[in-house]
Amino acid sequence: MNTSISLDDFDRRLLRLLQIDTQRSVAAIAEAVGLSAPACYRRIRRLREEGVIEREIAIVRPRTLGWPLSMIVMVTLEREGARTIDEMIRLFALEPEVVEAWNVTGDHDLAVRIVARDMEGYDELATRLFSANEHVRSFKTLVVIRHVKPLSPVPVE
């Protein structure tokens, strides 16, 4: 994908700012990092092209869209293996309520973050995804009481 991403101090400053807010005008960003606007544009474009910036997205509070409940589900698979994991990946991809998922070490194999309209909705989903799934040996639901730290920038340098 890239031959050798080398980031200098300006790039790092840009990444710090852009991970917090992509809506600011580049004029303001240029001011903040200490470059001319055109130089900033060139660098931002390079960061995008080289894939350092993976994508730029809008963050929406789930609650606002009618998803007030959030769970973290710890799943233990029947026989862990690439095959089984791949099966779960395919399944998760089809379910919009599955917001993020990780394959992890430890007692469980997967950590899955899910949003729900209500407990009934969650129950229906959990049944379909986990209870009624032959790959799943067991799962444990952790209901999110509070989002204690919102998604934060990856540290730069």
Added chain:
Amino acid sequence: MNTSISLDDFDRRLLRLLQIDTQRSVAAIAEAVGLSAPACYRRIRRLREEGVIEREIAIVRPRTLGWPLSMIVMVTLEREGARTIDEMIRLFALEPEVVEAWNVTGDHDLAVRIVARDMEGYDELATRLFSANEHVRSFKTLVVIRHVKPLSPVPVE
């Protein structure tokens, strides 16, 4: 903050698109949702002002910036209570390696997502944040093997 967010079909289409990509020109978005460009701008601005769109950010792969390791840490607190949680929030806010955290129900009180340069770096951080923290009774580290589903849009309708 808002009196009554009411979203029609156009708003929902916009939110779906913007949660995936804010970089597309609004002309293209307008085409996709079936409105004129000015109408799209008006709606997007409204969504921002009303806080339906919380913020717009750049997503960076941690690996690219030298954070190839990722952990989910399950933390059990000494005596759970608003005071203790608040203390942990303050602490997490100061640590850039803590990328996201939730207060959850169940055997543990907190789920914390952390990035690390290497195991040594993680160990140092975990010691400081958890082992040497009087509020923390115990913690369990789940090393992320694979990011199975990347951060995905909150479902709209």
Added chain:
DNA sequence: TCGCAAGCGATAAAGATTATCGGTAATTGC
């Protein structure tokens, strides 16, 4: 030491965003 490559700022050209307008359809109040 010279030439080349990388990267800057300034400016100009192109493109995107916002403001303004008149028109239309839905909603409210009489």
Added chain:
DNA sequence: GCAATTACCGATAATCTTTATCGCTTGCGA
């Protein structure tokens, strides 16, 4: 039931932002 009001559209014009082009400086290697 009908006029007035409101909400929201598209089209166009004005503004602002982004990209392209240029000539210049600086650092590096031959």
